Amino acid sequence: MQFYREEKKQLFGKHDLQQRLDEDIKETPQAADKMPSEKLAAHSNEMLAQEIVAEHVLSPLNLDTGGLYARQREIQIAECQGGGTVVVLDVHIPFQGHTALLHSAPRNRPRAAVYGETTESEVVLTFLTGQSPERLKQDIDGQVTLVREWVAAINSDIAVATRQIKEVVLSRLARRRRRLSQSGALLAALDIPIKKVPPTEALEIPIIRRPVAPQKVAHGSAGQDEWRLSRTVYEQIVDTIIRFAHALERRPLSAQGLIPDEPTLRDWMNFMLNANYEHESGEEIFVAGEAINGKGKTDILVRHQGRNAFIGECKFWKGEEEFNKAIDQLLGYLVWRDTKAAIILFIKNKNASAVIETADACIRRRQCKPATLSDQPARRRDYTLASPHDADQMISLALIPVVVTTPA
Known part of the structure; x- marks a missing residue:
């Protein structure tokens, strides 16, 4: 009995x-x-450090050897090797994690190489049949054990790096907290009263717009440069959208004239974002109006050198079926690694809580990582979805519910 191998x-x-x-x-x-x-x-600091590490550091592989199963198939043998067919056994081992890790080299490499294939969620090892079941089981057990050793070595490196990163992050957070505390003490010593309007009560239109500088990341599958917004800028953009949306909630009479339909909503959103942000060069960065992109037209789009860094969609709730179509529409756009996205969901139904939970369930069925818990789930929910173009490319998606009531 021998393990079936191909160099590739x-x-x-x-x-x-x-x-x-x-x-x-x-x-x-x-x-x-x-x-x-x-x-x-x-x-x-501990909660924030965990969030930062989860967002930026590779997660370990989770190999599910308990879910192992096998399938047999016939393969064609080359004429130079005698021709005909032989029966092989494919052993499938489910896993969770980044597929690229299965092609990575840890510092402490195991004793031998592993030959097989990978899908988005499985490692597949192939064995020739034809001898005793005992010998076949011995070969399978040996290769599965070897896969475990490689995964354990990779996870060990990730664990060491995660601990190092978390220690530095905790130190940086503590330093910032001390500096902010010192600054607060200085302000308290001044005679001039200083008051900051709560974000939920005010809508910022700054005198100087914030610059947005997309960050370059590794080359994409097509060999092109990819761009992404930093997490800080993404949070600022989402927060601006939330504050504008909640201003509409607080003033339903005024809101009726501003949001008669999705195109008008789109225009107001782009107006607000253009008033708050610009490219670091000073040029406009948000596209006003519908922008043709991928399989459709996006409502809100941040682009840099022809690549997308943020996509937003404004939708009225029209039922679960239509919302699923909206998600498909968003995923159908040409998005790239670490792309940030948002769905601003306007709800006119009386039972808004039920609508929010239904929308949440629709997205959860597609997510590939646990949803980020929110202190205010009626204000915002966050998810991580895989791009339909490449399962290794993750999309950060924020759901922003906006309840728009009809004034009496």
């Missing part, structure tokens, strides 16, 4: 895992420096 099917060892982890160690702590002060004041 070797797993693990292709990419340097430590190089990727070193990049995370270098870049991730910067998220602590960019954390909005309001969020820093509202949550503990």
Whole structure:
């Protein structure tokens, strides 16, 4: 009995895992420096550090050997090897995690290579049949054990890097908290009263617009540069949308004239965002009006050098079926790695809570990671979805419910 191998099917060892982890160690702590002060004041350092690490650091692989199953099939043998067919056994091992890790090389490599294939959720090992079941089981057990060893070595490197990154992030957060505390003490010592209007009560239209500088990330599958918004800018944009939306909620009579339909909503949203943000070069960055992109036209779009960094859609709730179509529409646009997106869902129904929970369930059925818990689930919910173009490309999606009542 022998394990069936092809040179092109070797797993693990292709990419340097430590190089990727070193990049995370270098870049991730910067998220602590960019954390909005309001969020820093509202949550503990430990909670914020866990959130930053989960957002920016690779998650370990979860190999489900208990869910292992096998299928047999026939393959054609080349004429130079005698021709005909042989029966092979494909052993499937389910896993959860980033597929690229199955092609990575940890610092402590196991004793031997592994040959097989990967899908989005399984490792597939192939064996020739024809001898005793005992010998076949021995071969399978040996290869499965080897896969476990590689995964354990990879997860060990990730665990070490995660601990290092979390320690630095906690230190950065503590430093920022101290500086903010010192600044607060200084303001308290002044005779001039200083008051900040709560975000829920005011809508900011700044004198100087905030610059948006998309960050370049690794080349995409098509070999093109990809761009993404920093998490800080993404949070600012979503917060601006939320405040505008809640201003409409508080003033239903005025809102009726502003939001008669989705095109008008789109125009108002783009007006608000253009009033708050610009490209670092000073040029307009948000596209006003519908922008042709992918399979349709987006409502809100941030682009940089022809690549998308943020996509937003304004939708009225018209039932579960239509909302699922809206999600498909959003995913059908040409989005790329780490693209940030938002659905602004306007609800006119009396039972708004039930609508929000139904919309939440629609998105959860598609998400590939646990949803981020929110202190205010009626205000905002966050999800991570896989791009339909590449399962390894993640989309951060915010659901922003807006309840628009009809004035009496």
